[in-house]
Amino acid sequence: MLWNTAPHNRQKLAIARRNKLVVANWKMYGSLALCRETINQLNHIIQPGADLIISPPAPYLSELGRLAQKTGIHCCGQDVAAQQNGARTGEWSATMLAELGCHHAIVGHSERRQHHREDDLLIAAKAQACIDAGITPIVCIGETLDERNAGQLERVLGQQLDALLATAGWREAIIAYEPVWAIGTGKVATPAIAQAAHQFIREYLAKTDADAADEMMLLYGGSVKADNATALFAMPDIDGGLIGSASLEVHSLVRIYQAASLTSRAAAQMTL
Numbered sequence: 291m292l293w294n295t296a297p298h299n300r301q302k303l304a305i306a307r308r309n310k311l312v313v314a315n316w317k318m319y320g321s322l323a324l325c326r327e328t329i330n331q332l333n334h335i336i337q338p339g340a341d342l343i344i345s346p347p348a349p350y351l352s353e354l355g356r357l358a359q360k361t362g363i364h365c366c367g368q369d370v371a372a373q374q375n376g377a378r379t380g381e382w383s384a385t386m387l388a389e390l391g392c393h394h395a396i397v398g399h400s401e402r403r404q405h406h407r408e409d410d411l412l413i414a415a416k417a418q419a420c421i422d423a424g425i426t427p428i429v430c431i432g433e434t435l436d437e438r439n440a441g442q443l444e445r446v447l448g449q450q451l452d453a454l455l456a457t458a459g460w461r462e463a464i465i466a467y468e469p470v471w472a473i474g475t476g477k478v479a480t481p482a483i484a485q486a487a488h489q490f491i492r493e494y495l496a497k498t499d500a501d502a503a504d505e506m507m508l509l510y511g512g513s514v515k516a517d518n519a520t521a522l523f524a525m526p527d528i529d530g531g532l533i534g535s536a537s538l539e540v541h542s543l544v545r546i547y548q549a550a551s552l553t554s555r556a557a558a559q560m561t562l
């Protein structure tokens with residue numbers, strides 16, 4: 291059972307090597323009613339090969355974790371402090387998330403980078419704090435439209451990755467590629483554009499450790515919807531999605547999870 295895993299007793303989610311993964315990032319939306327509805331609608335459709343993680347606002351984590359017990363659905367923090375405790379009003383630590391049964395925390399979301407001025411070094415410290423507490427950081431990286439248009443995509447992603455690569459535990463991370471121009475805009479990256487960025491990320495990591503790069507999960511985020519999820523998840527270096535607004539509509543989240551499940555099965559058949 292994954293709920294109430296002792297923080298220092300590292301027990302990773304049973305995600306097989308590069309299964310598909312859907313992470314629902316509710317941002318500062320949702321309610322206790324949405325926690326109940328989401329678990330009720332999704333708990334019967336979870337299948338091997340595709341995992342589902344819900345990241346509600348922190349006040350709902352405890353209740354969501356309780357509702358999700360034994361369903362195969364897992365909960366996740368939207369952020370975490372770089373320290374395990376301290377006089378830091380308004381923050382919470384990875385140790386605390388682990389105590390609640392969370393196995394993951396999102397770090398470095400572009401909204402944290404923008405509104406809270408989080409930089410690559412702080413984000414790397416948060417990622418390492420997660421790993422130290424036995425949970426997996428989902429580290430968000432991505433370029434702005436100006437950076438992309440100026441031909442800076444690879445420089446920006448490389449710089450963001452360098453900070454993570456400097457941590458002892460980077461191989462334990464999940465990376466979410468979220469182009470800032472696609473977040474909340476309805477302007478999804480085409481599967482080809484997203485795949486090219488994911489391939490760049492995997493090849494960049496492979497320069498340090500090819501085996502680790504091959505195994506790491508890379509998620510795409512930015513205007514993923516039910517009708518574009520299958521094409522994105524079918525790309526060879528896209529291992530799933532980090533879903534914002536569409537994850538607040540339960541029927542959309544169901545369809546996005548089904549897209550992950552379908553593409554995971556298709557990929558498994560191709561490797562047989």
Ligand SMILES: O=C(CO)COP(=O)(O)O
Nearest residue numbers: 315473474512513534535
């Ligand atoms: O920021 C995101 C997920 O973390 C993406 O948000 P949207 O899916 O609403 O574009």
